[in-house]
Amino acid sequence: MKFSESWLRTLVNPTLSSEELSHLLTMAGLEVEDMAPVAPAFHSVVVAQVLEVVKHPDADRLNVCQVDIGDGSPKQIVCGAPNVAAGLKVPCALPGAELPGDFKIKIAKVRGIESSGMLCSAKELGIAEEASGLLILPVDAPVGQNIRTYLDLEDTVFEIKLTPNRADCLSLLGVAREVGAITGAATDLPVVVEVPASIADTRAVVLDAPAACPLYYGRVIKGVNAKAATPTWMVRRLERSGIRAISALVDITNYVMLELGQPLHAFDNTKLSGSVHARLAKADEKLLLLNEQAIDLAADVLTIADDSKVLAMAGIMGGEESGITLETSELFLESAFFAPKAIAGRARRYGFASDASHRFERGVDFGGTRRAIERATQLILEICGGQAGPVVEAKADLPARPPVRLRTARAEKVLGVPLGAERIAGLFKGLALAFTCEGDDFLVTPPSWRFDMEIEEDLIEEIARLVGYDNIPSLAPQARMAMLRQPEAQRPAYRIRQMMADRGYQEVVNFAFVEEAWEADFAAKTEEADLIRLANPIASQMAVMRSSLFGGLISNLVTNLKRKQTRVRLFEVGRTFHRDADATPVSGYRQPWKLGGLAFGGALPESWTSGGRKVDFYDVKGDLEALLAPAALRFEKVAHPALHPGRAARILLDGQEIGVVGELHPEWVQKYDLPNAPVLFELDFAVLKASTVPAYAEVSKFPPVIRDLAVVVDQSLALQALIDGLKQGLPGLVQDIQLFDVYVGKGVPENKKSLAFRIVMQDTQRTLLDSEVDAAMQQLVSCLEQAFGAQLRA
Structure with missing residues (x-):
């Protein structure tokens, strides 16, 4: 927004220099991006x-x-x-x-x-x-x-950089209102009087899309001299605002837009047929714009049309065929309010922009729409002559302005300065905000030109701007220090990350939106109903939300391999996303936290003692058991779309499935050009954060008795089933059972395998007798023979 300082000072003239005014505007949120004299010194x-x-x-x-x-x-x-x-x-x-x-x-x-x-x-x-x-x-x-x-060369051109929420300052009226509120200087805002109709000519207006255009004023003006010269003062103000003077009628509409913030448009009334309609474009409609660009109108584009043709893109640009020229003697003047959502993005879609669309898509003062058409009429009659007809109004439901409550105590707490209700009331009056008081609370009704006042914090921001950020002291925060309670049954997230780092893993952070192919490969999600697709992805390869962490980890591995990293250990803590009709707090979507990990390359860092063994399923299984210790995990064979059919397991804790672990599926090893398969895992992070509270147990002072037990069982028998069977009939003396050898070959029958266990027995009160140990071992052997048909290995 560019404007002349001398023009601004005709509306409000604080006793400040140009530099002081520039600083004040910037600190009030209207950043002065440039300030330059209109002419060099001479x-x-x-x-x-x-x-x-x-x-x-x-x-x-x-x-x-x-x-x-x-x-x-x-x-x-x-x-x-x-x-x-x-x-x-x-x-x-x-x-x-x-x-x-x-x-x-x-x-x-x-x-x-x-x-x-x-x-x-x-x-x-x-x-x-x-x-x-x-x-x-x-x-x-x-x-x-x-x-x-x-020539009024002792003038300065200000260019302010406005945030999208401050559309009210896209006019001299808005800037003057702000300067008056900030400095307390009196404002002399333009006085606009209604121009009485001197002719009866009108043109009916119909709102066919009232939600997109809830307010429209139109007026016929006849007998104008379009060739009249634009006054020098108007040309000067337009040019210093960055707008080239074209002709008197066009210049007047641009001037009113700069002065009051309301874009206007003038049609040649002799080129119109029947009523004027504010409607959405129809199928196959085309329009030749004033910039000589021919466009095909989409169905969601709001248009201004008469009974036979389209006249303009509403709030954006008029059409060439209905535009005014130097030969125009009769015009139809438009002043309307278009809903920001109906205008936003339409001009950019067709590759251009306009001053009108810049304002309408941010929000125009619908309370000043009538004032703008009266102001333009007044200037047209003064400069170009003519006779004006009555103003025709078409009106629907305008935007609601619900009151916003501000608590004085809350404002003082947030800003950290004492204010008082009386001072706040004075600040609100300076901004022309209507309010009522309920004790020390204010109920503020946002004015029609402010679309950015919706919650209490918006009003606190206004107070901060008017008080001045320079005047808000920088005080060190004061708070009572208190030791936060840390439940012993809950592990903090940082501790889990630290444990992963201690196991040699490095943390990565990946985008939650991923390639669609990853969802198909690693989660078998190929149906559109399964995918959570983004409405506006930042890139084509980031179009869906992930339901697994595997895709990002594989991508990280590929990147590391390209950089000659042969041993890779990675983990990530992040959300995954799943459709769930009953999910809360985000309705329809479940977003659990997961811990995902990947191991690739050597089981140990390269050294003269490592032997070069590659990491395998059991290495990662050991990492997971250490991560969840002292809890006992179960691993059961599972089919998973991302993992090897015979080298994958689901992880269970207390009978509840908490994740999966396994080698990457050979198909994806080949597709992603990996030299060999990495081992992957994914766990519910909430389960990891839970921890068992330590319980005291007496440490025995008596020596343990260790016996080995080797049995021959069917090769198809799962070790976990055998361990579970042993624990069901476990003698009280047995403290631990560990598998230490698996053998298949000479001396063992075909389709059989030999399993050797180390049995640890101990008592806390006395030394065990041989007879007790022998009885316990016999009990274990009987259990294995009866439950699994096991035989002692000779």
């Missing part, structure tokens, strides 16, 4: 009138001019400008003047003729980049007046 240039022009006797392209500079005695000046002529009023640099570029003017002879000054172009004054001749001034310019005063 002096001794006045308004002059050319009295006489004769050809230079010794130069074809030079003229000798007699010039009145307002001191009563004409000066002789040699001028080479092609447009110099008697009667013109132009800028004249007097002897002693210094122009931009360190150009000094003095009395000199030009081809033998004395010249007492220089007639200037806009380029020579530094107020234009190019000029084809002298700067011609209006006929009423006062001769002898300082040109800086006459």
